[in-house]
Amino acid sequence: MTKNQQSTRTLIRGALSLLVTAALYEAVARSGWFPAVLLPTIPTIVEALIASLRDGTMIWHAAYTLYRVMFGFALAIVVGLPLGILMARHQRVEHFFLPLISALMPIPSFALVPLFMLWFGIGNVTTILIVFYAATFPMAFNTWSGVRSVNPLWLRAAGAMGADENSLFWKVIIPGASPFIITGMRQAFLRAWIGVVGAEMIAASDWGLGWVIFDAKEFLNADVMLAALVVIGFIGFAFERLVFGTLERRTVQRWGMVRVAKG
Amino acid sequence: MQPIAIRDVSLNYDTPGGKVQGVTNVSIDIDASEFVCIVGPSGCGKSTLLNIIAGFLTPATGQISIGGKPVTGHGMDRGVVFQDFAQLFPWRTALGNVSFGLEMKGVANPERDRIAREQLRLVKLEKFTNSFPHHLSGGMQQRVAIARALAYNPSVLLMDEPFAALDAMTRDDMQRLLADVWKETRKTVIYVTHNVAEAVYLADRVVVMSAHPGTVKTVMKIDLPRPRDPLSVEFLDCQKQLMAHLGHNTNGVAH
Numbered sequence: 001m002t003k004n005q006q007s008t009r010t011l012i013r014g015a016l017s018l019l020v021t022a023a024l025y026e027a028v029a030r031s032g033w034f035p036a037v038l039l040p041t042i043p044t045i046v047e048a049l050i051a052s053l054r055d056g057t058m059i060w061h062a063a064y065t066l067y068r069v070m071f072g073f074a075l076a077i078v079v080g081l082p083l084g085i086l087m088a089r090h091q092r093v094e095h096f097f098l099p100l101i102s103a104l105m106p107i108p109s110f111a112l113v114p115l116f117m118l119w120f121g122i123g124n125v126t127t128i129l130i131v132f133y134a135a136t137f138p139m140a141f142n143t144w145s146g147v148r149s150v151n152p153l154w155l156r157a158a159g160a161m162g163a164d165e166n167s168l169f170w171k172v173i174i175p176g177a178s179p180f181i182i183t184g185m186r187q188a189f190l191r192a193w194i195g196v197v198g199a200e201m202i203a204a205s206d207w208g209l210g211w212v213i214f215d216a217k218e219f220l221n222a223d224v225m226l227a228a229l230v231v232i233g234f235i236g237f238a239f240e241r242l243v244f245g246t247l248e249r250r251t252v253q254r255w256g257m258v259r260v261a262k263g
Numbered sequence: 264m265q266p267i268a269i270r271d272v273s274l275n276y277d278t279p280g281g282k283v284q285g286v287t288n289v290s291i292d293i294d295a296s297e298f299v300c301i302v303g304p305s306g307c308g309k310s311t312l313l314n315i316i317a318g319f320l321t322p323a324t325g326q327i328s329i330g331g332k333p334v335t336g337h338g339m340d341r342g343v344v345f346q347d348f349a350q351l352f353p354w355r356t357a358l359g360n361v362s363f364g365l366e367m368k369g370v371a372n373p374e375r376d377r378i379a380r381e382q383l384r385l386v387k388l389e390k391f392t393n394s395f396p397h398h399l400s401g402g403m404q405q406r407v408a409i410a411r412a413l414a415y416n417p418s419v420l421l422m423d424e425p426f427a428a429l430d431a432m433t434r435d436d437m438q439r440l441l442a443d444v445w446k447e448t449r450k451t452v453i454y455v456t457h458n459v460a461e462a463v464y465l466a467d468r469v470v471v472m473s474a475h476p477g478t479v480k481t482v483m484k485i486d487l488p489r490p491r492d493p494l495s496v497e498f499l500d501c502q503k504q505l506m507a508h509l510g511h512n513t514n515g516v517a518h
């Protein structure tokens with residue numbers, strides 16, 4: 001089978017599982033067991049989605065959410081990546097931060113939204129900080145694991161070839177830890193994406209996909225809610241597959257450091 | 264190419280279970296451009312000694328000097344090849360791996376590329392310059408490792424059982440290739456092996472070590488003309504002699 005045929009098959013399989021799920025939903029929605037306002041049919045949802053895309057509101061909501069998530073995610077990488085490396089390289093940093101990370105990582109970011117609202121008010125600051133909180137720890141934790149798992153033979157070989165600390169860091173440790181670093185980014189983004197929608201529900205005003213859902217509740221607009229959910233799911237999926245999938249294919253998969261994912 | 268002087272080198276490992284003898288009172292003199300093999304039973308300290316010479320370990324007593332200069336830590340006068348195929352950087356192509364030492368040395372690009380390609384040609388891998396290590400066979404990966412260790416032109420090449428994990432047929436090819444490379448480059452080589460035939464095929468002199476304590480038992484000169492014929496009577500005779508040196512207290516660990 002050629003590469004192209006294989007990716008077409010993967011695409012068909014993915015589409016099939018989505019179609020079956022959608023058909024089941026549609027059957028339940030049309031069965032009349034539930035009021036149509038609460039369980040709108042797929043055409044109604046699509047209509048709401050198209051209308052909100054046409055007048056640009058959904059695009060703006062998505063843009064706000066993406067802005068917040070990217071801002072917080074970038075901050076999380078800028079902080080989490082060096083933190084993870086420092087932890088792996090210096091025992092004292094590890095001793096200080098590891099218990100802290102273990103204690104803070106299990107706290108759902110959503111549980112911090114009210115507190116952050118008290119401190120920073122409603123708007124971008126709170127939502128971005130929630131994203132930052134959600135994403136930093138998985139980033140740091142995975143990087144820490146990755147640096148510790150770098151093959152000592154690579155460090156030895158590099159040392160024997162005259163690598164100084166700087167080259168060792170950029171040319172051996174970072175690429176050597178890259179499978180974990182990419183996993184860290186994936187997990188961080190996932191938590192950031194979940195976190196931002198939650199934060200926007202109560203800590204955003206007027207804009208954001210989370211805010212749309214919460215606002216639609218006031219008017220019993222289940223179709224708008226579901227349309228926003230579709231957008232949330234779609235963007236999350238696109239990032240996972242396109243951004244991180246591509247990153248992985250171009251780096252660690254190409255280098256044979258991880259097995260090729262099927263499906 | 265530099266002579267090496269190893270004087271009264273000892274090293275013990277501190278383990279939770281107490282002190283473990285690594286090597287004890289090892290003294291060897293190696294001439295410039297000489298090919299020396301170190302053989303001995305498992306655990307007699309061959310790798311320990313090689314790691315001390317490479318500068319990865321600091322001996323408790325004794326000194327090592329290369330070309331008159333005492334060894335302190337690792338340096339670019341030595342190239343190292345390990346047994347494990349995983350020594351290559353998977354994120355670099357064969358060419359990228361071979362270029363690494365040159366990069367560290369500050370050699371700029373048209374020149375760096377040229378030298379790296381030249382080294383790959385030396386180990387007969389010119390067709391695979393742009394392959395990543397995971398697309399190469401074990402023998403090819405070890406050849407890249409040899410090219411990598413030679414690229415920045417160290418005077419000494421240190422090798423710890425580089426072909427031990429290869430099948431017998433590939434190993435024969437690799438030994439022939441290494442003999443050619445050595446003939447062409449005239450490096451001083453210290454080569455650790457378990458394999459008696461390999462030692463007789465490659466070495467000018469074979470250092471036989473014994474365990475408990477890990478020390479030099481005898482040194483045997485191999486005076487066969489090169490290229491050597493592993494099926495000749497003289498070759499087999501040398502092999503028998505070496506086996507006898509080893510056999511005394513190893514119960515046939517060497518094969």
Ligand SMILES: Nc1ncnc2c1ncn2[C@@H]1O[C@H](COP(=O)(O)OP(=O)(O)OP(=O)(O)O)[C@@H](O)[C@H]1O
Nearest residue numbers: 276278283284285304305306307308309310311312
């Ligand atoms: N890192 C270490 N910590 C503790 N003891 C060690 C360590 N490395 C080696 N030793 C011990 O030192 C002795 C010599 O080990 P070394 O690895 O040098 O032997 P070797 O001759 O290379 O053996 P082999 O042929 O199996 O590779 C052995 O008894 C071994 O158990």
Ligand SMILES: [Mg+2]
Nearest residue numbers: 309310311423
């Ligand atoms: Mg060994």
